[in-house]
Amino acid sequence: MGCGVTAPLHPDVEPLAFLLGTWSGEGRCEHPTIEHFAYDETVVFGHVGKPFLAYTQRTVRNGMPAHAEVGYLRAVGAGRIELVLAHPTGVAEIEEGTVEDGRIELRSMGVLRSSTAKDVVALERSFTVEGGVLSYEVRMAAVGLPLQHHLAAELRRVPE
Amino acid sequence: MGCGVTAPLHPDVEPLAFLLGTWSGEGRCEHPTIEHFAYDETVVFGHVGKPFLAYTQRTVRNGMPAHAEVGYLRAVGAGRIELVLAHPTGVAEIEEGTVEDGRIELRSMGVLRSSTAKDVVALERSFTVEGGVLSYEVRMAAVGLPLQHHLAAELRRVPE
Numbered sequence: 389m390g391c392g393v394t395a396p397l398h399p400d401v402e403p404l405a406f407l408l409g410t411w412s413g414e415g416r417c418e419h420p421t422i423e424h425f426a427y428d429e430t431v432v433f434g435h436v437g438k439p440f441l442a443y444t445q446r447t448v449r450n451g452m453p454a455h456a457e458v459g460y461l462r463a464v465g466a467g468r469i470e471l472v473l474a475h476p477t478g479v480a481e482i483e484e485g486t487v488e489d490g491r492i493e494l495r496s497m498g499v500l501r502s503s504t505a506k507d508v509v510a511l512e513r514s515f516t517v518e519g520g521v522l523s524y525e526v527r528m529a530a531v532g533l534p535l536q537h538h539l540a541a542e543l544r545r546v547p548e
Numbered sequence: 549m550g551c552g553v554t555a556p557l558h559p560d561v562e563p564l565a566f567l568l569g570t571w572s573g574e575g576r577c578e579h580p581t582i583e584h585f586a587y588d589e590t591v592v593f594g595h596v597g598k599p600f601l602a603y604t605q606r607t608v609r610n611g612m613p614a615h616a617e618v619g620y621l622r623a624v625g626a627g628r629i630e631l632v633l634a635h636p637t638g639v640a641e642i643e644e645g646t647v648e649d650g651r652i653e654l655r656s657m658g659v660l661r662s663s664t665a666k667d668v669v670a671l672e673r674s675f676t677v678e679g680g681v682l683s684y685e686v687r688m689a690a691v692g693l694p695l696q697h698h699l700a701a702e703l704r705r706v707p708e
Contacts, residue, residue, distance in 0.1 A: 395613070436613040440636045444618075453555070453596040458604075458618040459634035462662065470662040472640050474619035474632040476600045480640035482660045500642045500658040502622065502630040 395437025400463040403487045404441055407433040407461075407515070409548070411522045415447065415541030421531055427454055429541050431522070439463050443471070463487075469494070471513070478505030483513060491516045507531050520545060555597025560623040563647045564601055567593040567621075567675070569708070571682045575607065575701030581691055587614055589701050591682070599623050603631070623647075629654070631673070638665030643673060651676045667691050680705060 397405060412430045427447040434442045440462040447454040459473035471483040471494050479501055485494035492515040499508055509529040516523050526539040557565060572590045587607040594602045600622040607614040619633035631643040631654050639661055645654035652675040659668055669689040676683050681702050688698040 436616075438613060438636065442616070442618075442636070453598060456596075456602070456620075458602075458620075459640075460616075460618075460636040462636065462638055462664070464662075464664045470638055470664065472634040472636070472638055472662065474634040474640065476598065476602070476620040476622065476632070478622060478630055478632060478642070480619075480632050480634065480642050480658075480660060482638070482640050482662050484663060497662065498640075498660040500640060500660055502624075502632065502642045502657065503644060504622070504624045504630065 395435070397435060398437055398439045398463075400439035400465065401435060401441060403467065404433075404461060404463055404469070404492075406490050406517050407441060407492075407522070408435065409433065410546040411543035412546050413521075413541060413543035415539055417539055419528070419530075419536075419538050420533060425449065429543060430546075431543055433461070443473075477508075478502035479508050481508075481511060483511060490518070510535060555595070557595060558597055558599045558623075560599040560625065561595060561601060563627065564593075564621060564623055564629070564652075566650050566677050567601060567652075567682070568595065569593065570706040571703035572706050573681075573701060573703035575699055577699055579688070579690075579696075579698050580693060585609065589703060590706075591703055593621070603633075637668075638662035639668050641668075641671060643671060650678070670695060 410432045415427050415429045418424045427449045429447045432444045440460045443461050444458050446456045457473050457475045462470040467486050469487050473481050481499045482497045483494035484497045494513045496510040512527040514525050522543040527535050528538040529535040570592045575587050575589045578584045587609045589607045592604045600620045603621050604618050606616045617635045622630040627646050629647050633641050641659045642657045643654035644657045654673045656670040672687040674685050683702050686699040687695050689695040
């Protein structure tokens, strides 16, 4: 999705149009349970003319694929948005929140864990685009620890 | 994922290797709440050398994008598998089941619905590959109706 699509943007996702395209840069992972590290990241927001964006995220660490996540960012009216996500770690989640003036705030409404997944309880995310830089932060409650800073990255748009 | 990846297949996903590649063909949608219809479908299973496959599905109806879903099919040992899925309809789900002799059986372990999603309660899926044809069936419990046949398709491998 997002590759070669010629459909016009659905009017409901116009408030999210600033995200469209491919972004890459560096992120930092921090959590009390692991050693902190940096990663390279690519994020793609695409559309097919429907009232949602397709979202794909991949990271690389030490030249090897690391995390990934995929899903959809739905525009449901009046600045309300819903992020539906699948993680290869066995976690599926829905976050809901708002988009306003190029800033996105999302918070877990539910997290599903497969039988073998880690104990992720809740996630919060913010995205902003300023000066051509997409910045995000992810806060996570997991493995018995309360919601706290987990990930942050700054990504720049990759020319088409 | 699956495009240009040169990593060797993770040994845990060898029982799923028969799915790798791009498949396309026709499916049929049936449910008491809607008029039955046919759709064109493309499914891609890829990998990056980790113990899961990346799964992407898109359908087209009357020349327009229709359904889509994305996620990951995890191999967790002893023929057990876990499917983590995001739908643009506001549904996230985890299905668990088995792979044995080229046949996959999966059943919902949990379904999350966003505030604006339809009332999907449970899904079951089977996949088989026989004679070069990937066939699947999806059964769904939703909108007050019990689990019943919903989707079936037969897809053929698209040459690389």
